Structures are given as C-alpha cells and as structure tokens.
Amino acid sequence: MSEANIAGPKGAPAPLPRGGSVKNVYYSLLGLGGSELLGRILTTGAALVAIFSTVTIVVFITMKGISTFTTDGVGVMDFLFSASWSPDRPLADGGPQVGVLAFILGSVLVSLLAVSISAPLSITCAVFIVEIAPFWGQRFLQPAIELLAGIPSVVYGYIGLSLMVPFIREHLGGLGFSVLAGFLVLSVMILPTIVSILTDTLKSLPRDYKEAALALGSTRWQTIRLVLLPAARSGLVTGTVLGLARAFGECLAVQMVIGNTRAIPTSILDPVTTLTSAIAMDMGNTPMGSLWNNSLWSMGLILLTMSFFSILVVRYGVSKGGMTR
Template identity: 45%
Template sequence: MENSKIKEKLLSGNKNSKLEKFGKSLTFLCIALIVFVVGAILVFVAQKGLSTFYANGVNPFRFLFGTNWSPGNLGPDGKPAVGALPMFSGSLIVTVLSALVATPFAIGAGIYMTEISPKYGKKILQPVIELLVGIPSVVYGFIGLTVVVPIIRHAFGGTGLGLLSGVFVLFVMILPTVTSMTVDALRAVPGHYKEASLGLGATRWQTIWRVLLRAATPGILTAVIFGMARAFGEALAIQMVVGNAVMMPKNLISPASTLTSILTSGIPNATPGIQLNALWSLALLLLIMSLLFNLAMRAIAKKGSLK
C-alpha cells in the first residue's frame, strides 16, 4: 500500500512538472510573439518613414521645422516641400489643451466617486464613464461636426472648423479614460494616510487636498499623460472638425490640421514615391511621440509608486 501511494505521488508530480513546463513554454511563446510583432511594426514604420530622408534627399530638420507641406511639388531649392511643423503644432496644441480642460473635471469626478459619495458615484457616474468609453470615435466626430462646430461658428465667427472644435471633441473623448485612471489612483492611496490625517484633526477637505491628492499625484499625472497619448493619436473624430488646412495655426478658430488628419486624408490618394514616403515619415513621427508618452508614463509611475 505504501509503495503504491509513493508511486502515485511520483506520477502526479511528474504530470504537474510536465504541465508546468508546458505552461512556461506556452507563456514564453506568447510573450515572444508579442515582442516580435511590436518590433516588426517599429522596424517596418521606421524603414518606410526614413526613406524620405535617404531616398528622396530631404533634410530631417527641414522636415521637422518646415512650414510648407506639398510633397508633390519642389521647393525653391529643388527639394520636396515636406514641412511637418503645421501638423505637429496642431496635434500638440489640441492634445495639451484638451488635457488641461479634462484634468480638473477628471479630478473632481474622481474625488466625488471615492470620497464624497462612493455609493451614488458607483451607481451613476461609473456607468456613464463606461458608456462614454464605448462610443465610437466617428460618433464623437459627427456630434462635434453638427453641434460643436455650429456653436463655435455662432460665438466666434468663421467656419467653426478649427483647433477649438477639436479641443472640445477630444476633451469629451479622453475624459472617461482620465477619470477612470484618476479613480484608481485615489483608491490606491493607503487607508492609513486618511486615518492619520483625520486623527490629527484635519477636516475632510484638508485631508483630500493635502494628503490624498498629493499621494495620488503620480497616478493622476500618469492618467493625464495616457489621455494625452490617446488624444495625440486620435484620427477620425479630429479630422471631421479641425478643417484639414495645412498651415501654421494662427488662432484656435481658424482651420488647421494634425498629423492624424493628414495621414487619414492623404494616404488613399498618395502615389508611390515622395508623397507616400512623406506620409510614412508623419506616421513615424506619430509613433515616436506615442513612445515618448509611454516612457513618460512609466517614469512617473516608477518614481511615484507607493511602497
């Protein structure tokens, strides 16, 4: 009897070890596949984007800081006119302004859902946030085109198409994302922080302002940068309301363009050669900015992690 039990244990141990090895191998293959796909995308976009510089003889500084975008034509020096500064400026302006507008609303909603009224916040605000996340971007763009653009046209004049319309549309789009991450950051603050503050005689608002928000600042900053990354890469909604005028932004109500709007409108009509290569260079610039946003998020999260 004892020998049979020992044999059963050995057999079960061998089976478990085999299953463990199989699980580790499968996990390693999945991770390797993800790394390979990401690396292949980076190499492919970099190869296509850099062809503008080594195949068409475009100066990288002229590409980054030039203001004339006309890939099918030559500039005064005989080089292709592929200045990306107007699109990059438009993308940066709408991204920063939409984040600045969304952050106070996200912090207020997060405080309400975690400290003031967690019960009603979870019942009312949480479903609303989830609904906003699930709305397709084309719906946001259509609402912006039919609601936001006429309001701005009536209030400020002009066509209504411009960076200001894009700011309002992106504000609504990134608000649920920033709010959800802000709520998670506030809930991640250890409970003894709040208890110690209240025990020392601080009021609820003093505790929220001087303790909870300060402790959750790294998480909130991560949420804001994550929202900026989404806003910077948004294409369809911003294309519908920004005007797609390839020129340096003069003000917030004049038509402008972004990297994504030029990409989505230019790729279907681009011909092989400098036109297509220039669009790939815009895609490479967009990818580099996305990587920088991700690096910033990782740095902030690592520096401000609660131990």
C-alpha cells in the first residue's frame, strides 16, 4: 500500500487500512489527522489524571479532617478557639482536649512576620535586577537568588540551628528556639519565590510605560515608584501570597528552630509550634482513627483551606491587575 493511500486526502483523517494489522493501525495513527488525535488523547489523559489526583486528595483530607467533628463529637469552635491540647488525657482527668488555637497562631505569626521581611526585600531586589543594574543584576544576582530556591529545607534549618539559635540565646536572651528564629529562616526561604515572580512581572511591562514617564520629565525613581510598581501590582500580590502559602506549609526548617512548645507565644523570643510541626511530630505516633489522629487530619484540612484561600487571592489579584492595566 502506498504512502499516499495511507495518508488520505489532505486535511482529512487517515482512514484505517485494510487488513487490520497492528502495524497498519499504527501507521494510520501517524498519518495526517492521526497525530492530532493521538495528541488530544495524551493531553486529555494527563489532564484527567491531574484532576483525579487533586480531587482524590481533597476528598480524602476532607473526609479524614471532618471525622474530628462528625465521629468524635468535638465542637468546631472548641477545636479552633481553644489552646488546650491534651489528646491523650484519660477520662479520669477530664478527658482529651484538642484545641489547636496555639498552633494556628504560631503558623500565622511566623508566616506573616516572614512575609513582612521578605516582601520589601523582594521588591528592592526585583527593581534592582530589572531597572537599576539590568546587566549584571540579571546575569549574577538573579541566578544567585534563584539558587536559594534549590537549597533543601533541612539545610536552612541546620544553618538556623547552628548560627541563629545560639546568636539569639547569647545576645537577646531566652532559649534561642523562638518565633524570631523561625520567621528569619522562613524569610530567606520564600525570598526567591517573590523575587522571581515580581522580576518576571516587571520585565513583562510595556516599555511605553517607562518611556512615557521619562518623556514627561519624571526621574527614574519617580518612574519606578509611581508607574512601574503600581503596574506590577498583580505580580506583587501573586508573589507575596504564594510566598505566604509556602511559609504556612513549610515544616522541617521551621521545626528545627522554633522550639515546638505548645503554648500561645507572648513574645517573638518565645518558643512556639506551628500546624505543620505538630502534624510532623505526632502523626507517626497516633493510631489511625483515634481522636488524636483525626485531630491531626483536621489540622491538615486547615492548611488545605489556607492553600485554597491563597489561590483565590492570587486569581483575584491577577484579574484586578489585568483590569487596571
């Protein structure tokens, strides 16, 4: 059979050749139109796998997370707004208590303080890379910052444990394991995320913005502050929220330097525990289906909800940024 007969008319899918052999069917798929069909099958299959995996994870965590309230009878308000955490307390002593307020406050405090430090530094670095020194900034500084994203979390934690914790203990007092050590480590870890997104956003801005501002007599600083940064607001929102989401979900590095004390902190020098640290420390030591284990899954559900909220904020920020341009 000739190649022309296999391919069929131009623009039409290749007909299945007679004989029905595997080789003929294979050649038919590779003909004009067959490759498009094969590509659609592969991409659709990959998309379905991604959707199925996401839905399965969400449903599984949700079902396990709500077991604390549906099976064990714990009140939602008691769970979220109580700081008493004694899941293994015997009934003779009052029964188990599973309030996670201290863990939530620890996660929020460490993450917000980390972002409050990292976001201004990221804006400064991105502006320097794109506008102040674009040649060696993009050639040396940006790769150096992006290299930070490839460093394992345990390395950050070990550096904080070896250098930061002793420094805080000797010069500021306390044990050294503290909120301060946690958010300083986190601020370095989320820096590449915010810098990369904001740098790409500044690079994607039309040159007309800058040229028009300079033509009107604006200085370079006025152009950056009044024109470029407002135009890059969507990238700033996206980078900051994604950095905050990573800070919420970070576990190992933070766990190594915060002290893991289950109490509400009153100072940045106090030790604290986050949601991720509590899950990592206790999950392997609890029987599946117990109140303690279900409570840890409920903490995971809280983290998942925070992630969804972050995604919604990013999408809203990007859409608003696109509308204002």
